[in-house]
Amino acid sequence: MWLINSSVGRKVVMSVSGLALILFLxxxxxxxxxxxxxxxxxxxxxxxxxxxxxxxxxxxxLAVLIAIHFVxxxxxxLQNRKARGANRYAVSAKPxxxxxxxxxMFVLGIIIVLxxxxxxxxxxFNMMFAEFANGGMAFATGLSATDGYGMMxxxxxxxxxxxxxxxxxxxxxxxxxxxFWSAMQTMGxxxxxxxxxxxxxxxxxxxxxxxxxxxxxxYFAFCGSCCSATC
Amino acid sequence: xxxxxxxxxxxxxxxxxxxAGHFEERRMxxxxxxxxxxxxxxxxxxxxxxxxxxxxxFDHDCREGICGMCSLYINGTPHGKTERGATTCQLYMxxxxxxxxxxxxxxxxxxxxxxxxxxxxxxxxxxxxxAGGYTTIRTGQAQDANAILIPKDDADEAMDCATCIGCxxxxxxxxxxxxxxxxxxKVSQFALLPQGRVEAAKRAKAMxxxxxxxxxxxxxxxRACEAVCPKSESIANIARLNREFLKAKLAD
Numbered sequence: 001m002w003l004i005n006s007s008v009g010r011k012v013v014m015s016v017s018g019l020a021l022i023l024f025l026x027x028x029x030x031x032x033x034x035x036x037x038x039x040x041x042x043x044x045x046x047x048x049x050x051x052x053x054x055x056x057x058x059x060x061x062l063a064v065l066i067a068i069h070f071v072x073x074x075x076x077x078l079q080n081r082k083a084r085g086a087n088r089y090a091v092s093a094k095p096x097x098x099x100x101x102x103x104x105m106f107v108l109g110i111i112i113v114l115x116x117x118x119x120x121x122x123x124x125f126n127m128m129f130a131e132f133a134n135g136g137m138a139f140a141t142g143l144s145a146t147d148g149y150g151m152m153x154x155x156x157x158x159x160x161x162x163x164x165x166x167x168x169x170x171x172x173x174x175x176x177x178x179x180f181w182s183a184m185q186t187m188g189x190x191x192x193x194x195x196x197x198x199x200x201x202x203x204x205x206x207x208x209x210x211x212x213x214x215x216x217x218x219y220f221a222f223c224g225s226c227c228s229a230t231c
Numbered sequence: 232x233x234x235x236x237x238x239x240x241x242x243x244x245x246x247x248x249x250x251a252g253h254f255e256e257r258r259m260x261x262x263x264x265x266x267x268x269x270x271x272x273x274x275x276x277x278x279x280x281x282x283x284x285x286x287x288x289f290d291h292d293c294r295e296g297i298c299g300m301c302s303l304y305i306n307g308t309p310h311g312k313t314e315r316g317a318t319t320c321q322l323y324m325x326x327x328x329x330x331x332x333x334x335x336x337x338x339x340x341x342x343x344x345x346x347x348x349x350x351x352x353x354x355x356x357x358x359x360x361x362a363g364g365y366t367t368i369r370t371g372q373a374q375d376a377n378a379i380l381i382p383k384d385d386a387d388e389a390m391d392c393a394t395c396i397g398c399x400x401x402x403x404x405x406x407x408x409x410x411x412x413x414x415x416x417k418v419s420q421f422a423l424l425p426q427g428r429v430e431a432a433k434r435a436k437a438m439x440x441x442x443x444x445x446x447x448x449x450x451x452x453x454r455a456c457e458a459v460c461p462k463s464e465s466i467a468n469i470a471r472l473n474r475e476f477l478k479a480k481l482a483d
Contacts, residue, residue, distance in 0.1 A: 002480050005443075006439055006440065006443055006476075007409075007411075007439065007442070007443050007447075007448075007449040007450070008439055008472075008473055008476045008477070009480070010449060011449055011450065011451075011473075012473075012477065076449045076451070079448060079449055080406070080407035080408065080409070080448040080449055080451070082341060082446070082448075083340065083341050083342065083407060083408030083409070083446055083447055083448030083449075084339070084340065084341065084406065084407065084408045084448065085339050085340050085341040085343075085408065086341075087252065087339050088339065089304060089307065089336055089339055090254065090334055090336060091306055091307040091334045091336070092307045093306065093307030093308045093312065094455075095308075095404070095454075095455055095458030095459060096458070097454055097457075097458050098453055098454055098455050098458060099453075099454075102451065102452060102453040102454065103406060103453055103455075105451060178452070181452075182451070182452040185452050185466065185469065185470050185473070186450075186452070186473055187473065187477070188470055188471070188473040188474025188475075188476075188477055188478075189470070189474075190467065190470035191467045191470055191471070192465060192467040195466070195467060195470070
């Protein structure tokens, strides 16, 4: 199977799964932005994405996608370390045009996975999982498992969580600024002209998506429970 | 007006691929700064031989930047740092300052085992080239020069790709030990021309398979390769190789 056996194939798997995850992040960011305008609207989405078969199927598909992306990243990293040889350079100078993110994708990926575990604990565990396992009540907060808005107020009222989430968002931003154009390059949809275009499009797109997450987190951190017109 | 500089050279000594290897140091005195880097190493070796020591082994041949034999990792950069890409033989001592310590290492990659000191075995590139880096054509009388019309832009780009001298700086610079810039340049030089299109799919598959078999790493698009390429090969070639490979696999 060339998607597993060849170096280009393995990179294609990384690219397709990565692009699909960027698409998911886009939906997630759009969903979060609703919380800035309407508590009811946001909770309606939470209910729609709760313990329904299609939402569970989507969650499983997403988990498979993340698992594939992560497992392939581990395989590629191990193969690349082996290809580098046993001896490392005593002196290394980084060329100017080499992005920091491009050389630290795996480390950034580890930070993202750790942030994901925290995120699943804060939200998925208290929402979708609680709907099945705790009779529709969140485990920690005393809120309804479909009250996503309340869950955000509760989570971001803790400054430590807010800082951790902002660090997580920064790691995702760095990861995606390289990941986006790199995926296009791997799929062969690049060239001398499109390389710069994809980089520009990717940077703008990823920055906008991540800004949505940051704005929502900061909104709930600073005025989620006091100055919201929808409270 | 040339000036003389004195510096310390720290060079890698390794007695074959199994040896652990180590650095040795020597103080070099009053080397004219219009000396080329390889001439400086010749001076070093003369001094070592005069002292009854074993000379430092490194690859070199044409010394005019076209053969791709010289291959030294100098102060953390393949071929040493210059404004524009250049091979080690085109590097001059005016790039260094009086009192510097210059560290010279071999290309470090599992696919390029050390033969001796800074001479590495790059026959893996020959094997990749032999796997498909050619066109199959009938010999016989040459056809008319204009029998196959090729747009000037395509001919120019194919020529740019063909200027890859296979020195291996791309592999040396890559944190993944990937040979994609080399392989993609060799695939591109044919894929851009009608004579090469006939076997384009077969070539892309065969050369990528051989590259993987020989233990080169997976490209993660860090762009370190194009930053150090002495012939300024572009990663647009890598995108083209990916395209050729994917098209070929999807057509199977």
